[in-house]
Amino acid sequence: MSKPHALIVSGLAKSFTMHLRGDIELPVISGADFVLTCGQCAVLGGPSGAGKSSILKMLYGNYAVNAGSIVVRHRGRETDLAGAEPRKILEIRRETIGYVSQFLRVMPRVSALDVVAEPLVFSGAGREEAARRAAGLLQRLNLPERLWALPPATFSGGEQQRINIARGFITDHSILLLDEPTASLDAANRAVVLQMIAEKKAAGVALLGIFHDADVRDAVADTIIDVTGFAPDRRAA
Numbered sequence: 001m002s003k004p005h006a007l008i009v010s011g012l013a014k015s016f017t018m019h020l021r022g023d024i025e026l027p028v029i030s031g032a033d034f035v036l037t038c039g040q041c042a043v044l045g046g047p048s049g050a051g052k053s054s055i056l057k058m059l060y061g062n063y064a065v066n067a068g069s070i071v072v073r074h075r076g077r078e079t080d081l082a083g084a085e086p087r088k089i090l091e092i093r094r095e096t097i098g099y100v101s102q103f104l105r106v107m108p109r110v111s112a113l114d115v116v117a118e119p120l121v122f123s124g125a126g127r128e129e130a131a132r133r134a135a136g137l138l139q140r141l142n143l144p145e146r147l148w149a150l151p152p153a154t155f156s157g158g159e160q161q162r163i164n165i166a167r168g169f170i171t172d173h174s175i176l177l178l179d180e181p182t183a184s185l186d187a188a189n190r191a192v193v194l195q196m197i198a199e200k201k202a203a204g205v206a207l208l209g210i211f212h213d214a215d216v217r218d219a220v221a222d223t224i225i226d227v228t229g230f231a232p233d234r235r236a237a
């Protein structure tokens, strides 16, 4: 029996308006169709500038969509994220779609442990339970315990990335978007993240990621979505 879909993208299009260049339109993605399947990891493929990050940002509601739909199963119902109100998008982020960005947006004075625990608290868990799970993840990702009470602003690139990963993986969201989550990690921590991705898959989560490292990509990808297939016809632009 085939696994159910967690997200269905149809006819997705995106262009940027360059306001400082006489409002010229820069089409980036056109007619993108793909699905994310529960329990599988799909990887966005294609050369630099093909539009991989733009797709991830549209799926998280960071970029507005010019055309098409992004249908997710949210609160048991099919919901089109492309046309959703900001409040609905925040609700979907809280409960359904998680995101590990490439760089941590640091919050002043908030400890590393609380930065990681926060999304779980937002999704309704108690503070103690959230702190316990955050500690477990930080331990697993080899972040020294002496750093847990400190704000991550001064942490190294790899330490900040591990905070970001723990923050993205702590919730039980059914969809997880990953933007180069292993780029700044050493081999040992990269292996931990690969294991964590495998566990998410086993739990039925649908993952979509960008991984430039070919070894990592080969290790996690159940399917590659080639973004060059969604290139707009630039002659018509």
Ligand SMILES: Nc1ncnc2c1ncn2[C@@H]1O[C@H](COP(=O)(O)OP(=O)(O)OP(=O)(O)O)[C@@H](O)[C@H]1O
Pocket: 016, 026, 028, 046, 047, 048, 049, 050, 051, 052, 053, 054, 055
């Ligand atoms: N906010 C923006 N404003 C204007 N143009 C943008 C914006 N974001 C992306 N673009 C343009 O859209 C195109 C696709 O960029 P995107 O970052 O999605 O590509 P990518 O495939 O993720 O590239 P890379 O592998 O280098 O990260 C690029 O030509 C880029 O300049």
